[in-house]
Amino acid sequence: MGDQEFRFNPKTLRYERVRFSFWRTLMTVVSYSAFGFLFFIGLNVVQNLLIETKLEKSLNAENKALTEYKAVLTSQLSESNALLGRLKSDEAELNEKLFEVPAEVTTVEPRNENHLVATGEEQFNDQIAKINHHLTALHAKTKHYNHFFGDRLHVQKKDVPILVNLPSIAPVNDLLADNLVSGFGVRINPFHKGNYHHDGIDIALPKGTQVLASGNGKVANFSMSNLEAGFGNYIEIDHGNGIFTRYSHLERISVTWGQKIKQGQIIGFSGSSGGSVAPHLHYEVIKNGKNIDPLSFIVEGITPAQHRQLALKSKVQNQSLD
Amino acid sequence: MELRYRYNPETCRYEPLIVSPGLFARQIFRFMGISFLLGLSGVIYYNSQYPLLDEIQKQGENVKLKTAWLVIHSQLKKTSRQLTDLENNDDHNFRVILDMDPLSSTQREAGVGGHEKASAEINYSIIRTAIDFSEKIKNRLTVEVQSIKELKSTLKSKEKQWASRPAIQPISNKELIHLYLVYGERLLPQDGYSRQHNGLDFAAPFKSPIYATGDGIVTYANGGTTYGNVVFVSHGYGFETRYAHMSQFIVSVGQKVKRGQVLGYVGNTGHSFGNHLHYEVLYQTKFVNPISFFQRDLNNKEYEKLISLGRKESAPLD
Numbered sequence: 001m002g003d004q005e006f007r008f009n010p011k012t013l014r015y016e017r018v019r020f021s022f023w024r025t026l027m028t029v030v031s032y033s034a035f036g037f038l039f040f041i042g043l044n045v046v047q048n049l050l051i052e053t054k055l056e057k058s059l060n061a062e063n064k065a066l067t068e069y070k071a072v073l074t075s076q077l078s079e080s081n082a083l084l085g086r087l088k089s090d091e092a093e094l095n096e097k098l099f100e101v102p103a104e105v106t107t108v109e110p111r112n113e114n115h116l117v118a119t120g121e122e123q124f125n126d127q128i129a130k131i132n133h134h135l136t137a138l139h140a141k142t143k144h145y146n147h148f149f150g151d152r153l154h155v156q157k158k159d160v161p162i163l164v165n166l167p168s169i170a171p172v173n174d175l176l177a178d179n180l181v182s183g184f185g186v187r188i189n190p191f192h193k194g195n196y197h198h199d200g201i202d203i204a205l206p207k208g209t210q211v212l213a214s215g216n217g218k219v220a221n222f223s224m225s226n227l228e229a230g231f232g233n234y235i236e237i238d239h240g241n242g243i244f245t246r247y248s249h250l251e252r253i254s255v256t257w258g259q260k261i262k263q264g265q266i267i268g269f270s271g272s273s274g275g276s277v278a279p280h281l282h283y284e285v286i287k288n289g290k291n292i293d294p295l296s297f298i299v300e301g302i303t304p305a306q307h308r309q310l311a312l313k314s315k316v317q318n319q320s321l322d
Numbered sequence: 323m324e325l326r327y328r329y330n331p332e333t334c335r336y337e338p339l340i341v342s343p344g345l346f347a348r349q350i351f352r353f354m355g356i357s358f359l360l361g362l363s364g365v366i367y368y369n370s371q372y373p374l375l376d377e378i379q380k381q382g383e384n385v386k387l388k389t390a391w392l393v394i395h396s397q398l399k400k401t402s403r404q405l406t407d408l409e410n411n412d413d414h415n416f417r418v419i420l421d422m423d424p425l426s427s428t429q430r431e432a433g434v435g436g437h438e439k440a441s442a443e444i445n446y447s448i449i450r451t452a453i454d455f456s457e458k459i460k461n462r463l464t465v466e467v468q469s470i471k472e473l474k475s476t477l478k479s480k481e482k483q484w485a486s487r488p489a490i491q492p493i494s495n496k497e498l499i500h501l502y503l504v505y506g507e508r509l510l511p512q513d514g515y516s517r518q519h520n521g522l523d524f525a526a527p528f529k530s531p532i533y534a535t536g537d538g539i540v541t542y543a544n545g546g547t548t549y550g551n552v553v554f555v556s557h558g559y560g561f562e563t564r565y566a567h568m569s570q571f572i573v574s575v576g577q578k579v580k581r582g583q584v585l586g587y588v589g590n591t592g593h594s595f596g597n598h599l600h601y602e603v604l605y606q607t608k609f610v611n612p613i614s615f616f617q618r619d620l621n622n623k624e625y626e627k628l629i630s631l632g633r634k635e636s637a638p639l640d
Contacts, residue, residue: 004328004329006327006328008325018326031353032353036357037361037364040365040368043365047369055374059377062446063380065445065446066449074394076456077394077456080456083463083467084401084405084463087405087466091470097477192489227605228560279419
């Protein structure tokens, strides 16, 4: 009992035992907490400033490396880009010399698709209305074309043999827009640089590439010539119904007169014979004695996107290879 | 502060509690100790639950840096893509057309292995990848520069070849009265002997200009009894052209001529009956039909343009 505390009450003139006081306890708790909190802050500061944890160390090192190498990489990148720019102008120069037209822009920059989000509600609604309008127009167009093609796709029995023999594939494996270097129409002649009508398409091919028959038919004509003019070594295939195809500037011919040809059969190997400045295949389609754009015949073994690319490429008014 | 008392059973009195310095110090020490322990436990608990403040800060910095790094990486990718386009154009277009072998992928990525070793000491994969990528692009660029150089020199020689080939009419359509397609026809033996006609005849008014049909060197310019005043032009690559029955030639042997340059003027010299040009083309010393070596769908305007081009280019060579 010796540690019991008393206090003197002047009103009652007695010593009274000090009882549990809420306020006193609260004060004690608050003061302990306050000092505890101060210690907490102090310890934290000490730890943050003085002690380096493992994670901190690794982060520091990584950040340092990132900053350091960022400078290195940025300078390398700008160097590379400068070099690339020079190469591109060289490429354009080569293109201009080979095709008499500057290189078309092949890289399509990604469109900024976030710009709609950033605009206000009014513009957004505007855009939506535009898209709606566009969709309606497209819908009408689709309907029209559906009707159009529906009419034409209705194949009759008498059309079958004609359709079967149409030269409907590309005369080479894997015809890419990259390979198609000159299309049908007025082009620049590579020898005298004047304009002339280019009656077929030019497909750039390494010497000795397989050339395929684009449709079923019969070899109507072939000719070998070592003269550096004209078609050089060429093959003509009769597909019936007045449709002929001609494959010119070949290196080697592997068919004979009158031979029956299946679609996709190897008929020869490409080269640069005759009046040609570079190894390529000059491919023509002749209907009733008139040359027509061969691209409009190539429909099999090719996706619509590829065909579209080819069509775009063939429209370039460049220099042909023969 | 009011005084506190303690009951002392020995003296049977209430004695006031006096806070001695020692006791005070002990009390303070106890208070501080407990506070410190509280604070410490708070720190330990806090750190076990939440990351350190400066760690958070460093982490933030790290994220920022990594984002910037990603941006650079995407720029590298863009550069690489453009380079790939260029390489494809080079391989699939230029090299095919110029009859050169496309570069293999090992050729294109030559020397990449050596640089990977240089970056091996970097511990961070994100940095290593980007540095390697950049080095790879640099190497590919070096190869491409070399390749373009090669292409340019090949194109130069090819251009010379293309410019050398006879490819235009020696007489402009404007002056041309008639083109006699008489190649290979047997001439009537009016003179007592018969001979093959080895060229084409361009009937044109007296003194119409005769143009060189391709770049070349004049190898012969002289008068004679059959050809009359005649000029031979050697174009190289197996081609030779001959222009006969001129009234006058204005070039001399050994002179370099450009396509479209005037060689002389139409006349009626030698074995000729009327003003015309007799034009022959030889390929590898054999006569060939000149009709294959010009396009007749060139209109006057285009032809004028070609000729003026030849004239302009020939000026510094004269």
